[in-house]
Amino acid sequence: MDELQLIQSAQKGEVEAFNHLVVSYQGLAFNVAYRLLGDSPSAEDATQDAFISAFRNLRSFRGGSFKAWLLRIVTNGCYDELRRRQRRPQTELEPEAPEGEYAPEPLWLADPGESLQELAERVELSSAIQRCLNQLEDEFRAAVVLVDVQGMDYAEAAQVLKRPLGTVKSRLARARTRLQSCLQGFAELLPDRFRLNGEETP
Amino acid sequence: MINQLSPRDVERLSAYLDGALSLRDRASIDQRLQAETALASGLKQLEAVRALLRRAPQRSTQRNFRLDPSVFGARQKRATGGWNSLSLVSAAATFMLMAVLAGDFWASGQFALGAAAPLAGEAPSAFLAQESEMKTEESPTPEEAGGAIVEGGEMGAADFERALSVESADPVRTFLLEYSSVLEISLGVVAILAGILALQRRQQRS
Numbered sequence: 001m002d003e004l005q006l007i008q009s010a011q012k013g014e015v016e017a018f019n020h021l022v023v024s025y026q027g028l029a030f031n032v033a034y035r036l037l038g039d040s041p042s043a044e045d046a047t048q049d050a051f052i053s054a055f056r057n058l059r060s061f062r063g064g065s066f067k068a069w070l071l072r073i074v075t076n077g078c079y080d081e082l083r084r085r086q087r088r089p090q091t092e093l094e095p096e097a098p099e100g101e102y103a104p105e106p107l108w109l110a111d112p113g114e115s116l117q118e119l120a121e122r123v124e125l126s127s128a129i130q131r132c133l134n135q136l137e138d139e140f141r142a143a144v145v146l147v148d149v150q151g152m153d154y155a156e157a158a159q160v161l162k163r164p165l166g167t168v169k170s171r172l173a174r175a176r177t178r179l180q181s182c183l184q185g186f187a188e189l190l191p192d193r194f195r196l197n198g199e200e201t202p
Numbered sequence: 203m204i205n206q207l208s209p210r211d212v213e214r215l216s217a218y219l220d221g222a223l224s225l226r227d228r229a230s231i232d233q234r235l236q237a238e239t240a241l242a243s244g245l246k247q248l249e250a251v252r253a254l255l256r257r258a259p260q261r262s263t264q265r266n267f268r269l270d271p272s273v274f275g276a277r278q279k280r281a282t283g284g285w286n287s288l289s290l291v292s293a294a295a296t297f298m299l300m301a302v303l304a305g306d307f308w309a310s311g312q313f314a315l316g317a318a319a320p321l322a323g324e325a326p327s328a329f330l331a332q333e334s335e336m337k338t339e340e341s342p343t344p345e346e347a348g349g350a351i352v353e354g355g356e357m358g359a360a361d362f363e364r365a366l367s368v369e370s371a372d373p374v375r376t377f378l379l380e381y382s383s384v385l386e387i388s389l390g391v392v393a394i395l396a397g398i399l400a401l402q403r404r405q406q407r408s
Binding site: 015027029048 | 212222251257269
């Protein structure tokens with residue numbers, strides 16, 4: 001069954017059809033949520049909530065990009081969580097790793113052909129990027145996560161964020177500028193090939 | 203350096219990097235890049251940031267986000283019933299409003315004949331008064347005119363008496379006539395409010 005058929009079946013209440021869509025998009029949804037919220041447990045909860053909400057409101061999907069529709073639900077859920085955090089700051093019971101990462105995850109070893117050094121570099125890069133993303137305003141972070149981290153084009157990102165194209169361009173530009181300044185601070189920690197010297201493209 | 207550039211230039215460079223500028227704007231930036239060192243440096247910095255972000259590792263998780271059919275299958279079937287309580291209230295209020303309107307129309311129709319009769323009964327004297335002011339050469343004699351009118355008046359009075367007897371025997375019609383406008387307005391307001399609330403609930407869910 002193609003995506004449209006799966007959506008139509010799911011709209012009739014077929015959970016198994018919807019679960020095929022879940023399998024297709026859960027990686028993307030989780031990664032967007034992770035980059036917006038900054039930690040895995042929150043991202044997992046946001047992702048699960050988003051899929052439940054998507055299933056319950058699938059009748060409101062009128063065609064177009066299902067990916068954009070789903071990610072809008074994910075993004076809005078993350079915004080709600082971020083606002084909730086601002087209203088009720090919480091102290092973690094268990095301290096996280098210094099880099100702000102969750103407890104060591106064996107899934108980081110997803111690439112069996114990767115050396116330990118490469119893995120370490122990848123972890124450092126991810127940590128540095130996430131720390132800098134965490135310093136951005138929510139709207140700027142969302143724009144750069146969708147376009148630069150997840151590879152969407154402006155139009156698709158505008159659909160997800162429900163903002164005009166010009167707004168997405170502006171937010172993306174400002175986010176990139178701030179990230180450039182922030183990531184310069186991690187220059188010493190990053191491998192040469194990841195450093196922002198502006199001389200060559202990594 | 204990018205921090206030396208204006209926000210407008212940074213935005214244009216960022217869009218230039220993504221191929222999101224018009225042909226005219228792109229040509230303008232191309233010219234400026236050849237002449238302005240700061241602009242060229244800023245573009246390279248943006249390019250480096252974008253490239254770094256594109257290398258951001260994708261996180262993975264072992265958590266399964268699939269929905270449990272035993273839970274969500276039942277919920278979805280209940281949800282596809284299509285009606286919530288507010289929708290039912292709105293529908294019921296609308297139905298009752300239509301019933302009151304129909305009853306109002308029906309009751310008004312029953313009184314129409316009786317309502318005209320008193321006027322018919324009063325007509326002879328009014329007609330005669332008018333007649334006295336008009337030319338009398340070709341006008342019917344008062345007796346002829348009054349007789350014709352009296353006939354209609356007698357029929358109207360009978361209808362009026364019948365209507366009175368009907369009214370006293372049918373409190374429903376009386377109630378509808380006396381309170382129909384209030385009922386119609388109230389039911390209309392209830393139907394509209396319930397419909398709006400039902401719509402808002404659906405939109406909140408979505």
